[in-house]
Amino acid sequence: MTAAHPGVPGKARSLGRPVLHASAVLPFLRGRERVSMLVGYVLLGIVVVAAVFAPLICRYSPTALNPVAALQGPSATHFFGTDQFGRDVFARTVYAARIDLIIAFSLVGTAFVIGTALGIVAGWAAGVADSVLMRIVDVALAFPFLVLVISIVGLRGPGLLSLYLAVSIVSWVFYARLVRSEVRQLRHAEYMLAAKASDYSTLRVLARHLLPNVIIQPLVYASSDLVYALLLGASVSYLGLGVQPPTPEWGQMVQDGSTFIGAQWWLSFFPGAAIVFTAVAFSLIGDGLAALAREGSAR
């Protein structure tokens, strides 16, 4: 990956779309880091394929009731067993990948876009806008994140939309803080002065010259934030405040199985294992991207 090179706008611009850059997909990392990042892509690939092709993979419907086959252990017919309504836990776990992936990506995507935009504005405008924004960040960070999210979801009423709104109200601050400090470091770089002196519109300067150079850090952060968003969405749903039944979702499935944890362990075990599997995929990719960014800035 090309290094961010202050003073050479041409090189800087090539960082514009790092994720689509060939090196991010097949990273030029050496040895172990390359292997673990590839493993991450493979694991995530498995989850995505399972989510997309769920109807082809599953023999049973995730919501079909079958009281005759209730609470059966894992077997050749029901790989992950069945729940108290005779629903196939494997089918539910596979279908749940859809909603959990959507939650993780939409939460991180929203926070990333809003936070990066506001961070650029604050860092660039400085002055009052900056102070106001940073005070908001301070206050938001003063609460335990989960407490704030649970409270907001609770007051708005449980559900997917509430979860999305509650997280989005808070989570952008992490990105805004990160981007703001990057912008403040770069705003006096020579190529930024050159861009400003060229009489380009502010929007163009920010979007074409500044953005490509500050986007790496929030992108790396976002890739590890996916783990957190996944766990957060599942936790809130576990508490009964997120995804509502009968839509299968991993956290909520763990909750559903909790009354049977002593004897019918498979009800909670498999959806939880699916969370860990997906989280590991995100972590490995995130660690790889972080290593890539370190190498990029070291070169």
Add this chain to the structure above:
Amino acid sequence: MRRLIARRVAQALPVLVGITVVTFSMVHLVPGNPARALAGQRATPQILASIRHQLGIDKPLLAQYWHFISGLPRGQLGYSFLLHKTTDALVAARLPTTLFLVIYGVLIAITLGVPLALVSAVRKESPLDHGIKGTLVVGLGLPSFWIGLLLIGFLALRLGWFPAGGAGVGFVDHLWHLFLPALTLALSFLAVLVRNLRASLIEVMDTDFVSLAVLKGISRLRLYTRHVLRNALIPAVTIVGLNLSYLLGASVVVESVFSVDGVGNTLVNAVLSRDYQLVQGLALVFGVLVLVITLTVDIIQAGLSPRGEVA
């Protein structure tokens, strides 16, 4: 030192005001009418009016805010209509349990994490180090509610080694009842702790005083216990300090899984039963708690560091 404390407190004051504004505004996030949400669709106008009066939302906004904050210095945090207790009484009774759980969890995490980080850093890039790092990647993705539930299912219900829930009475009983919850909390924090600690240990081992100690020919054991470990405990404390907010958040889920009667579980139940004033009061408590702890850690650190006065 006194000037430093004054400055830090002055910096914290606007945040404190912000916390009260955010928690105050929370009730206004309730879609539609909070009184109707509490009383149901068939409530008469008289009942609605009396609930609005009890919630204090029949006055102008600024008067409401004043009403909200004027009671705070005296510890008045509101009233739970469902538990029929004041929020401050509930907090006074249940916050100690939460703090006990968090401290217990941190101690377990440090007990498990410091040796792991030390081995990992000393045997840097060895198969053992890579094994530990790989395990941590999995550890980072462990949902605390899932781990807690598996511990209940296996250690409490199957083997009967530990109680499955509750907090117990008295100190020893607390230790016994809260072991699994604390272990769950520790496991959800362990990966973050070991990762950061490993990095700072490697930094310590690259410093001159360690090289000097090695040149002077001291034993390995002595090197690691006397020089490296000692200098690693400071970053360990810092890492814990930085993550206290996270730990308090995680304790909410853990308390809920184990039905521990702390403020976290109270918050979840308040949210589920739409006890708006209680939610508001508890959110405020959590915010102020984090603020006070961060401030204290900040001042202690600045006081300990030789350059504290400048910082």
